[in-house]
Amino acid sequence: xxxxxxxxxxxxxxxxxxxxxxxxxxxxxxxxxxxxxxxxxxxxxxxxxxxxxxxxxxxxxxxxxxxxxxxxxxxxxxxxxxxxxxxxxxxxxxxxxxxxxxxxxxxxxxxxxxxxxxxxxxxxxxxxxxxxxxxxxxxxxxxxxxxxxxxxxxxxxxxxxxxxxxxxxxxxxxxxxxxxxxxxxxxxxxxxxxxxxxxxxxxxxxxxx
Amino acid sequence: xxxxxxxxxxxxxxxxxxxxxxxxxxxxxxxxxxxxxxxxxxxxxxxxxxxxxxxxxxxxxxxxxxxxxxxxxxxxxxxxxxxxxxxxxxxxxxxx
Numbered sequence: 001x002x003x004x005x006x007x008x009x010x011x012x013x014x015x016x017x018x019x020x021x022x023x024x025x026x027x028x029x030x031x032x033x034x035x036x037x038x039x040x041x042x043x044x045x046x047x048x049x050x051x052x053x054x055x056x057x058x059x060x061x062x063x064x065x066x067x068x069x070x071x072x073x074x075x076x077x078x079x080x081x082x083x084x085x086x087x088x089x090x091x092x093x094x095x096x097x098x099x100x101x102x103x104x105x106x107x108x109x110x111x112x113x114x115x116x117x118x119x120x121x122x123x124x125x126x127x128x129x130x131x132x133x134x135x136x137x138x139x140x141x142x143x144x145x146x147x148x149x150x151x152x153x154x155x156x157x158x159x160x161x162x163x164x165x166x167x168x169x170x171x172x173x174x175x176x177x178x179x180x181x182x183x184x185x186x187x188x189x190x191x192x193x194x195x196x197x198x199x200x201x202x203x204x205x206x207x208x209x
Numbered sequence: 210x211x212x213x214x215x216x217x218x219x220x221x222x223x224x225x226x227x228x229x230x231x232x233x234x235x236x237x238x239x240x241x242x243x244x245x246x247x248x249x250x251x252x253x254x255x256x257x258x259x260x261x262x263x264x265x266x267x268x269x270x271x272x273x274x275x276x277x278x279x280x281x282x283x284x285x286x287x288x289x290x291x292x293x294x295x296x297x298x299x300x301x302x303x304x305x
Contacts, residue, residue: 025248025293050248050294081239081296084269117241119266154246154264185243208244 022074022090022113023053024208030055034204037166037177037196038062038140043072051076057094063171066136068107070096087116092128098135107132122146122160140168146183158185164194164202231275236299237290240269248293256281256289 024030024047032043039062045055057072072094080087090113098107111128127141146162160183167176179202181194188209194202239245246264249271253262258279263272271290275281281289283300290297 021244024244025251028248028251049292076294079239079294081294083238083298084241086239086241086245119241151267154243154266158243187243188247208247 021088021115022092023047023050023076026050028208030206030208032204032206034202036202036204037179037198037200038168038171045072045074057096061136064136065100067099068094068096068109068130068136069099070094070107070109085116085118087114089114092126098130098132100135103135105132105135107136119151120148122148122162138168138170140166140171142166155187159183160185162192162194166196231280231303233273233275233286233300233302235271235273235286235290235297235301237269237271238296238298240264240266240271240295242266245295249290249295252289252293 022032022043022045024045026047026049028047030043030045030047030053032041032045034041039059041057041059043055043057045053047053053074055072057068057070059068059070060066061068072092075091075093077089077091079089092109092111092113094107094109096107098105107130109128109130111126113124113126115122115124117123122144123146124144125142127139130136130138130140143165144162146160148158148160150159152158162181162183164179164181165176166179167174175198177196177198179194179196181192181202183190183192185191188207190204190206192202192204196202237249240249243266246266249264250262253259253271253273258275258281259273260276260279261272261274264270265272273281273286286300287297
């Protein structure tokens with residue numbers, strides 16, 4: 001446990017990034033749905049202000065057939081605003097129910113996410129540690145780099161070409177799964193699709209309203 | 210003839226109204242993505258003083274047009290932007 005904690009802190013100090021910002025504008029509601037190489041998830045959250053959001057998170061680990069249903073709290077720990085760039089660090093924490101076969105038990109998870117973004121370049125990183133008595137004891141981490149092939153202004157379609165790296169030490173011989181993907185983004189709608197090195201489709205979407 | 214005069218008066222009234230609508234622009238740090246622009250736009254539109262909001266990601270600026278005889282002070286503008294997680298670095302007011 002201490003080892004995981006040290007890894008989390010080390011990663012936090014080395015690199016700041018995130019998969020997709022987990023907090024919306026004040027009073028904003030967001031639906032995020034991700035279908036990836038290892039798991040499918042849905043996250044519905046409400047942001048009372050730009051510093052935190054709270055909501056439901058459902059996750060399903062495809063290979064291990066583990067279902068997680070939880071309350072997730074996302075906190076913005078730090079934001080840096082630059083002319084033409086922004087960087088954020090978030091803390092994500094969950095508490096809820098883990099289910100495998102007919103067994104249910106309480107689980108908790110905690111993770112750090114960060115990002116650095118300009119209108120042309122994007123880098124993000126996030127990690128998460130899941131723990132319950134018997135069903136789950138897992139660390140995972142994701143990193144992304146992206147480039148926009150053209151710079152679009154507000155109201156136009158934004159496109160990104162990205163590479164996602166997923167690492168779950170317990171999964172498929174400790175391999176790093178690489179997923180090239182395309183992100184399309186307009187106003188309050190974002191969608192992503194790709195194909196991973198372990199031959200799984202990726203499809204994500206986010207709607208903010 | 211009377212109809213033409215009425216049309217001319219109406220057009221002049223529209224011109225005066227447009228001239229009365231104050232426009233300002235704000236330089237904002239951290240304005241990099243579509244979600245950032247949506248955030249700023251939605252929150253300024255909630256203010257009853259504001260007639261129109263435009264966000265230009267390229268210039269990193271927010272353009273506000275106020276309703277007739279309406280305005281927002283610098284501190285209020287800075288607060289709206291700060292409450293959405295961004296930094297207003299300069300407010301440019303056209304004093305004409």
